[in-house]
Amino acid sequence: MSTQTIGAWQRAALARLAPVIGPAEAARDLRLILMRATGLSAAHLGVGSGEVLTPTAQAQAEAMLAARLTHQPLAQILGEWAFYGRSFHVSQDTLVPRPDTETLIELALAQPFSRMVDLGTGSGAIAVTLLAERADARGLASDISQAALDMAARNAQRHGVAGRLDLQCADWWAGIAGRFDLIVSNPPYVSAADYAGLAPEITQWEPRAALTPGGDGLSAYRQILGGVAPFLLAEGRCLVEIGADQGRAVAGLFTAAGLVDVAVHADINGKDRVVSGRRAP
The missing domain is CATH 1.10.8 (Helicase, Ruva Protein; domain 3)
Known part of the structure; x- marks a missing residue:
């Protein structure tokens, strides 16, 4: 050559x-x-x-x-990708961290928290970032994929929060114990119809289970919100990332779960991206 x-x-x-x-x-x-x-x-x-x-x-x-x-994503080729000012290890076992998710980070950091849980953590980008930004907080990150948890462990070690982050293989709330003042999640939410039209970088290379639950894309929210009450402290907050057309439906699930101050938040592009709510006193 x-x-x-x-x-x-x-x-x-x-x-x-x-x-x-x-x-x-x-x-x-x-x-x-x-x-x-x-x-x-x-x-x-x-x-x-x-x-x-x-x-x-x-x-x-x-x-x-x-x-x-x-069409392999560049993040996978490089083995890492930037998110909220830090670089995170990624692989074909995890989603590539996206700038849209930084909206959830900003909202979570807008109020204090001491004990958080990240459901469906993937690479751990959300949980690790939140603990790196809040040195006095502790957290739990769960995922149904052990390979994803292994990657989250690498990222927790990389950014100095491994001693404050517990990792657990779990299917949403199954096996989770404790109560939290912050619950966050970026669950699979792409509908079956929308998934078929996504770019090959996504459909051929990123884990399908982390992107779509099939059907209308809302089943993960139903499981998270349906079981949230025993895990959320009084005044505790819950924030989830959503698809741009899911704000009204997911906000309805928050309200049905008994959460108050439910709101839909836009990302930097003006698209609905996060739904938040809190448990009443």
């Missing part, structure tokens, strides 16, 4: 990747691929496009490009 300059490789790679995922996303992904392969910063890449790639760096970049051309 003959080596190329950074700029030449990037132009050739863009011509291959842009038709597959679009020019804007391709340019971003190739920049991140080159940063990983070369160890250079984005700024250095910008001014050093005439530098020659080492054979090792070019081989690594080519391998990552080949994977991206199959």
